[in-house]
Structure formats: structure tokens, C-alpha cells
Amino acid sequence: MARLRLLLELIRFSHTIFALPFALLSAVLAWRGQQVRWQELVGILLCMLFARSAAMAFNRLVDREIDAQNPRTQSRHL
Numbered sequence: 001m002a003r004l005r006l007l008l009e010l011i012r013f014s015h016t017i018f019a020l021p022f023a024l025l026s027a028v029l030a031w032r033g034q035q036v037r038w039q040e041l042v043g044i045l046l047c048m049l050f051a052r053s054a055a056m057a058f059n060r061l062v063d064r065e066i067d068a069q070n071p072r073t074q075s076r077h078l
Contacts, residue, residue, distance in 0.1 A: 010060055010077055013051040023048045 010016075027044050029038065044054070060076065067073035 006077055011056040013053070016049060016052045016056075017053065020045065020048060 023044055024041070027041070064076070067076050
């Protein structure tokens with residue numbers, strides 16, 4: 001369980017959850033009155049989760065040396 005918590009902190013999962021309504025609202029607006037299929041909604045949710053999580057993890061990995069020098073980000077896991 002501790003390992004899962006570290007992973008969720010690494011990818012800032014709470015920020016991903018915060019961004020989901022904006023992605024879904026964008027999709028609904030793009031459909032413009034067409035029938036919304038649940039498969040498309042699930043696809044958008046999964047893409048949003050995976051793409052944002054991968055980007056956050058990659059950013060943490062690339063910036064780990066810079067983060068180690070910054071007092072605000074010194075305690076990050078990488």
C-alpha cells in the first residue's frame with residue numbers, strides 16, 4: 001500500500017482527477033448534440049489518465065537533479 005501511495009504522489013494523481021471534468025466537458029462540447037457513446041467516454045478517460053500520468057512521471061524523472069537543488073522540491077521521491 002505504501003508503494004501505491006508513492007506512485008500516486010509521483011504522478012500527482014489528484015491533479016489528474018481534477019483535470020478529468022475539463023476533458024469530459026471538452027468531449028461533450030465537441031459532439032455538438034450527437035449521441036454520446038459510452039465507449040468513447042471510457043476511451044477519453046483512459047487516455048487522459050494514462051497520458052497525463054506518463055507525462056508527470058517523465059517530468060519527475062527528467063527534472064530529478066533540478067528538483068534536488070530546489071528547497072521546495074528537495075523531498076520528492078526521485
